[in-house]
Amino acid sequence: MAGATMRGTGNRRLRWLLTSSAASNLGDGIGKVAFPLLAVTLTRDPLLIAGLSATQFLPWLLFALPAGALLDRIDRRRAMIVANAARAVVVGAMAVLVAADGVTIWVVYVAALLIGTAETVADSAANVLIPAVVGKGSLDSANSKLQACEIVGQTFLGGPIGSATFALFATFPFLLNSVGFAIAAVVLIGLAGSYRPRSTEQGAPADLRAELAEGLRWLKHHRLMLRLVVVAGLISLVSELAQAQLVLYAIEYLKLSEATFGLFALVGGVGGLLGAAVAPRLVKASSRRAVLITGTGCCGAAFAGMGLTSSPVAGAGLFGLFAAAVVAVNIVLGTARHTLVPGELLGRVLGVWRTVVWGAIPxxxxxGGVLTHALGSPARTFLASGLLLFGVAAFAFVSLRPGALDDESATASRVLHQDQ
Known part of the structure; x- marks a missing residue:
């Protein structure tokens, strides 16, 4: 009976977290479309437009580590509430400026930088809260649900809502974006309990540099976790070679129209949801290591196939396969972090992880652009990316011993302290 009560409490807490994540991801999806559309109305300078994308990634390179250290010092639920509230205020101010016709491209840059900085805290907090919220529940299932919230909010709902509402009234998507972040903050009030790392309750060192150094030392001496960071970074780097060329692949190589290109994103979203749905079942049927290696290999097969086919239908189907496989891989990697990393270090280790993985994207x-220019075709870049992903799968096979990712015996002792 006590076990059932614990699981029920964990399920309620997970629902609060997932509801907040769904609202914030919807806001993210709307914003990721609305901000570039707004920028295009202010300038057609390709460097300034490209710079906006770089500005949105910049906070992850600059602040992922400090944000992780912060989350190992304070109550993570409160940090997530403050970060979402801050995003709501910034986007709300943007809505006012757009309505008053007082926006410049530099205002858009500043807003993107502020929102991105708060995002490093909010998204990281959602991730490190999972072990504390789930308790003895399934980490694979919880991570798959978190991935599904991101895919639905950003791919299926956020993008179309952002573009449609911007076309109707430029201020509207920013208002919706602000409301989404505000809801995400308010919902978390219902998440009962304390989510402060245990070490801070016992008196953590006050020196931020010392805390960062502690996290880096732990990662340096934990060979398995260090190898997983390398694997994740390589997957991010190699897959982005092709993903950055997806528009050229679809429009120049497959001869699709700009409108039809949207179907690629839709198929990718469907594939991602399927990957999130089947990943926990695949782990139960085999192992996390097997899903990680096979999923990476499937990513390689999908991209290699896209490089060899000229059929739009086959290309879209293979892109859906890639999305399903990469989401399954991300779920396994997320669960491995939660299983292997002590709760009081999870924020700092995640900060290193995100710095490496997100830093590999640009x-x-x-x-990828250089490779396409050299090879003369985006399809050849997809083929090269696919072959390199096979190499990453082989590296994972050699460097990760069987059973290494499936030992959860110490997980319960590593989760955050929480009030019942």
Missing amino acids: VGALL
Whole structure:
């Protein structure tokens, strides 16, 4: 009976967290479309437009580590509430400026930087809260649901809502974006309990540098976790070679129209949801290591196939396969972090992880452009990316011993302290 009560409490807490995540991801999806559309109305300078995308990624490179250290010091639920509230205020101010016709491209840059900085706290907090919220529940299932919230909010709902409402009234998507973040903050009030890392309750060191150094030392000496960071970084870098060329692949190589290109994103969203749905079942049927290696191999097969086909239908189907496989891989990697990393260090280790993985995205995008220019076709870049992903799968096979990712015996002792 006590076990059933614990599971019921964990399920309620997870629902509060997922509801908040769904609202914030919907806001993210709307904003990721509305901000570029607004920028295009202010300037057609390709450097300034490209710079906006770089500005949105910049906070992850600059602040992922400090944000992780912060989350290992304070109550993570409260940090998530404050971060979402801050995003709501910034986007709300943008809505006022758009309505008053007082926006410049530099205002858009500043807003994107502020929102991105708060996002490093909010998204990281949602991730590190999972073990505390779930308790003895299934981490694989919880991570798959968190991934599903992101996919639905950003791909299926946020993008279309953002573009449609911007076309009707430019202020509207920013208002919706602000409301989404505000709801995400308010919902978390219902998440009962204390989510402060245990070490801070016992008196953590006050020196932020010392805390960052502690997290880096732990990661340096934890060979399995360090290998997983390398695997995740390589997947991000190599897959972005092709993903950054997706528009050129669809429009120039497959000869699709701009309107039809939207179907690729839709198929990718469907594939991602399927991956989130089946990943926990695949883990139960085999192992996390097997899903990680097979999923990475499927990513390689999908991209290699896209490089070899000229059929739009086959290309879209293979892109859906890639999305399903990469989401399954991300779920396994997320659960591995929650299983292997002590709760009081989870924020700092996640900060290193995100710095490496997200930092690889702009590098991979740049290299993908260079590769396409050298090879003369985006399809050849997809083929090259696919072959390299096979290499990443082989590296994972060699470097990760069987059963390494499936030992959860110490998980319960590593979750955050929480009031019942």
